[in-house]
Amino acid sequence: MLKNISQFFKSEKLPPVLLMYGEEDFLLDQAYDTLISKLCPDEVSRYDADFVDADEKSINEVIIAAESFPFTSSKRVVVVKNFHKYFSGVVSKKKQESSPLNSYLKSPSETTVLILKASVEKLKGLSVSLNNPSKKSQAEKTIKNAKFPYGEILREYEWIEFPKVYESDFPRWAIAKIKKAGKEISSEAAQLLTAHVNPVLRELNNEVDKLLLFCKDKDEITVDDINELVGSSRKHNVFELQKSIGQRNLPKSLDILENMLSTDRQEMLILTMLTRYFTTLWKLIEASYNESNQYKIAGAVRVAPFFVPEYLAALRKYRYDEIDNAFFALAEADETLKTTSTDSIYVMQKMLIKIMDR
16 A cells, blocks of 8 residues: 555556555545656657546456557556446456456566556545554455455555545645645634635645745745735634634624625635534533543544634533534524525624524
């Protein structure tokens, strides 16, 4: 198993077969582009590259291409898109034994790199499980019992999975990408950035790229930079609204809300962030009961450690049933905004009153 695509090139002798799969298409495509740029760095090397789609060519044609010798390069590169479609049904023992791929996997060409891009639902989360001590044995069992051709590939050759990056991990992902670019960003700024993005990693990547260009002359990216980029103000943004709600300060919350909605249509952003906020408070009930360490609590509810005191203070302001009621108020506002023409400011004000008014 490869943890990242750079490991593919760790030895002078390149692996003859590589399986690439996973839910996160953006990361898979990114790794694939890196792979091809290194394997086929110029036009000459492209003469020894075959790009095949399982919808258009048979597995037999793939193997013929893989067994062909390169003309101008030291390696032939054969890429198969939608590889899973060759083996989508039940593969009988007879079909496995007669498959040209079966013979090829027993003795792959030393002058070919065969890259298989696939969607394999049954192998979802395998890489994560292998790195988890409590799930490793089950993952190893999955590899051992995997059907043809995946069992053979997983056991004998290289493979890399791109598990889904969930929305809760977006701030961490953005921080890592920005740090790789040689800059720093605060956790609060990263959360504010991701709050303005649809829960799609490819979109987040594009926004981070724009942010890096916007802050090209700065070493550290702040909340003010995010506000300037997305059009919010320092005093009237979703984090300040969240903070005032946590303090159960209704007048201040209404003031922030009105200012936010007067300059931009941010209703969905507000609903998304407040739903996430009260979900965190709900998780915090159990986490704070079982643990007192701030960093362990932060890990349990998946927030930055320096936010924990603020969340704990908010938890003291709201009873369990009031947190539950907040979800109903948020859902009601969401439904009203989507199905009626009622003034959005009125709908959002009514929601805040329902959440905070005793």
